[in-house]
Amino acid sequence: MMNETTSTSFTLTGLSPGVLYTIRLVAVSHQPDETVCAEASGGPLTVRTMPNAPQNFSGETQGTTTIGLSWMAPDSTNGATFDKYEITYTPFGGARQTVEVDDPSDTSTSLTGLSPGVQYSISLVTVSADPNPTESVEASGGPLTVRTMPNAPQRFSGETQGTTTIALTWMAPDSTNNATFDKYRITYTPSGGNDETKEVTANTTTLTGLSPGVLYTIRLVAVSHQPDETVSAEASGGPLTVRTKPNAPRDFTRTAVSTTTIGLSWNAPDSTNGAAFAKYRITYTPSGGTEQPKEVTTTSTTLTGLSPGVLYTVSLVAVSADDNIISAEASGGPLTVRTKPNAPQEFAETSTTTDSVSLNWTTPDSANNAAFAKYRITYSSDGGSQIKELNDTGTTSTTLTGLSPGVQYTISLVTVSDEPYVTVSAEATGGPLTVRTKPNAPSGFTETTVNTTAISLSWTAPGSANSATFAKYRITYSANGNSQVKEITDTAATSTTLTGLSPGVLYTISLVAVSADPTVTVSQEAGGGPISVRTKADKPTDLEATSVNTTAIALNWMQPDSGTFHGYELSYTSADSGVTNNRTIDNETVTETTLTGLKPGDLYDISVLAFSGSGNAIVRSETDNLQVRTFPEKPVGLTCTKIERQxxxxxxxxxxxxxxVDRYEVLVTEDGDGNRTIPREETTAEVDNLKADTEYTFYVVTITGTRRSANSSATCKTDLAPPPDVTKPNVTGPPTEPPKTSSFVVNLDTSAFDESNGDIQVYNVLVQEYDEDESSKFAFVATIFS
Known part of the structure; x- marks a missing residue:
């Protein structure tokens, strides 16, 4: 490849990674006639491009001394190449170390011999081949920071310390080879629940706030420092399985105690916070005996088959599902409970007086080690309770004394156990007894009055000392083999009358005091009783006077209707003299007699009764009574005298x-025709307003009460009637002068006289002269013949 530039620097691009290049530099002249100079000094150069870096570099802790690494091979396009991998790892604060992976096809390796719990910085590059080797940049994902696992804690153990706590202990991890860790992490999981975590730096701790009675799985690891936290393997001895103690039952108490049973009850343990338990375990131990267990799932039970009168210690705990963990003692426990002793038998009263009750019984059953210490007798009345105890367990009788007469007592007999925790037996068989003392007896019993069908009685109330009481009196009265009872509920009464009795019958009468219901008792016979009393016979009836004169009264009556009698007694009393006379008729068939020698006009109170018996044993009936007055005698020496001119x-x-004599009565008759009655108190009477010259017959009788005597009579004739009044002449005014004459004429009008004046033959006229001062001067009589 050739590249040209006019500058003094140049970057070759598009090269193949990890490839060794020979690079020459020459200067080139201008065109035309381009020339090239010699090789630049220093050249030619031999330069290798950096290989491509590994990809997706990652690391994973594989243990306390190992880290596993993995990656993807670098991109190999465009002729890219490399020779090997170089891994550099440096412990925190330590020296860097290198390891090479010579096989380019390997994409994983493990670093070993590392220190536990240490953080390592790990780089990964590819390295080109020699000569002039080059390294790639850091692998993508790198450099890594990876920490080895710490060493695990050792000898991990746990112990239940309560309902909500578990105590844990362990030994620190091995610290050789610069092993390190930062803390401990405890993970604890309740059965069927969620994990909870606690971190500590010490090698002991206590888990708190746990659920009572629950099984926990507990794991312990060591935890490295941050960052890139790692945890150790499970501590040796772990994971632990530890159950907390169940919550204790609550309010443990006895409910009922008998001779051979103890009833127990309690409340279930607190169930909040997921608390659990499987059952209850009751342990009961007799004094000096062997412990016995009983397991239940309810909150009450009864211990049976126990010995009477024996002291038991009773404990209650909750037990976990695996039967290994028990709660603390139930609140309220352990209980110390004594069974009741066996009860006495055949409790009964043998005798009773006014102030004592005698008792007996048979001893309690002594089987099955039964025991008791003494007998206790409680006797109660409305006035309170008293106790008598008998320490002789062999005795079977006693007498209660000093009791109140007539009072009802409830008497209970039980056996009593030894101390401590005294128990008493059930009530003795036959008990409790309800016994009433006899009341005090009345005294001074006697009869007070007796009649034909009634006997009145009196007595003195019983003594009331020492709270003596009674409810009523009972009177029993018997005659001819028949008895009747009368009860008096007024305890303040000290008298009564028996009624409806038969006349003339002898009764035997008894009086006692009777207690209140129930368990009625009666006193002894009243002092003075029983008494024998005969009722009176029926009285005679219809006493009447059949004839009466001035000195005698004839009587008749009817015999009594019933009853036995032997005769009659009559009594008659003069109202005038007050003298009483008696007459006895010794024949019950005689029903009449005549009282003689009586006083005329006297009022007599007469009574008749029937009597029976003789001497001091005579019983007299009631009387039939009558008042009768004899007739008075007539007046004597009656005379009549006319009054002249009247x-x-x-x-x-x-x-x-x-x-x-009470009074007199004068009857006036005129020639036997017409009459008038004149009452008189004296022995004289002036009878006026009669007719003139008329003959009258006068009858006088004496009256005493309603009785009238025979008549005394006399006959007389009245005189002539006096002339009528003369009216003065009518003078209209005084004369002017005195009359001058010495004579005057008197004219007599005889029309004022009628036959009522009698046979008139002559009139005498009285002439009277008066002075001016109306004093009489003289008078004379003029005679006028009719």
Missing amino acids: LQINLDWNKPAASI
């Missing part, structure tokens, strides 16, 4: 000496 007759008589 239409009046005066009467006079005497009170009968032996009779009681």
